[in-house]
Amino acid sequence: MMASQDSALLEPFTKIKGAERPGDKAREDDGGGKISWVKERNSICDPDAEGLNGTPLAKQLEEGGGNLELSPSPVQGEKHLIMLQTVHLKEGEDDLQGVSQLNIQQQSGVHMVVQRGAGVLQPLVVVQQGVGAQQNLPTGVAISIQDGVYTFHDVEVMQINVLQEKVQIDRSKDLHAVEGKGQQLPPNEEGREKDIFTVEKAKILSCKAKDDMSVSHCEPKEQEEQAVIKNTDTLEAQKNTQHRKKGEKVIFHCDLCAFTSLRMSSLNRHMKTHSDEKPHVCHLCLKAFRTVTLLRNHVNTHTGTRPYKCSDCEMAFVTSGELARHRRYKHTLEKPFKCSMCKYSSVEVMPDMLCPICSCVQTLPVLLFKIWSLNSPHALC
DNA sequence: CAGCAGGGGGCGC
């Protein structure tokens, strides 16, 4: 659920989250995985955070001598949220307090090892696919936090999004990281601002991914456009692109997608779709929504309130769209989607259509299909 | 064919 995902990101670092949302199950079947980077500045280094089996991680580290063996998530297809945090070591302090190396045994997941960074350009984190092949570290993933260069080889993950790159050199020299459900490392220094990096390995969804921007199989350019924005300040900075010429209307652009609007307020509202903020929570099921309208419609599904009543029958609906569609099906018999070359028409667009003339199956994307159905359908048969 | 959720245009305050 999105609410849990939100809260997850606010939880202490170095956790792998089971961020799967119920509604995403079908989308996640698309296969593939991904790593995205999220850097947060609101570090919370809660030493009481729970690790495996509910044991406080700090205690686990203490008892385990800093040598963690982390188990993979038992849930196949579950998203793995790996939150990495820079640490600040004093000069000559070349041991990451016993957590400099973490071997994660996974069946098919990511093998992560944190190396001691002798130099600032040396990879700080190595993420490797496979099972415990530490000797093959060079074939893994080298991530240099300091210089922002990311080299990947033979890794299932598809994408890395660098959300913020404000890492100070002196802070990026060393890094500790943990992968594992509910894993957290204690802070090296208390009361000091931390830079948290989040690495998420997740199943690919779709380019749409508006409600979960960290998941995408878009091309690189699209990936940049749909980078995850978690920081509202960044959000504000991103949304102010506008083109103005004398005598022309101002067009406000979203820098994260192709959305444009003549109204700044519309862009402001649109920008919220790029964040996970959902302040309107259903008091009955705790599901969260971005707008009060969505929440109201949702609550109506609980209460059975159906404000939109059909004037021609006894049916009533939660949304006006449902009513309009119902009326097309039952009363007006309107079929807006018509074939221009035959009599075929449809009340609503279907993703896979059988051409009424040649019986070929159209598997075009919906948008392309709309063009097809309204213009020259059989040119694409 | 309906249920549900998400997003955007438009409008009033």
Added chain:
DNA sequence: CGCCCCCTGCTGT
């Protein structure tokens, strides 16, 4: 900014 209305997309029966 909040809300209404409409449209769209996905899903289930």
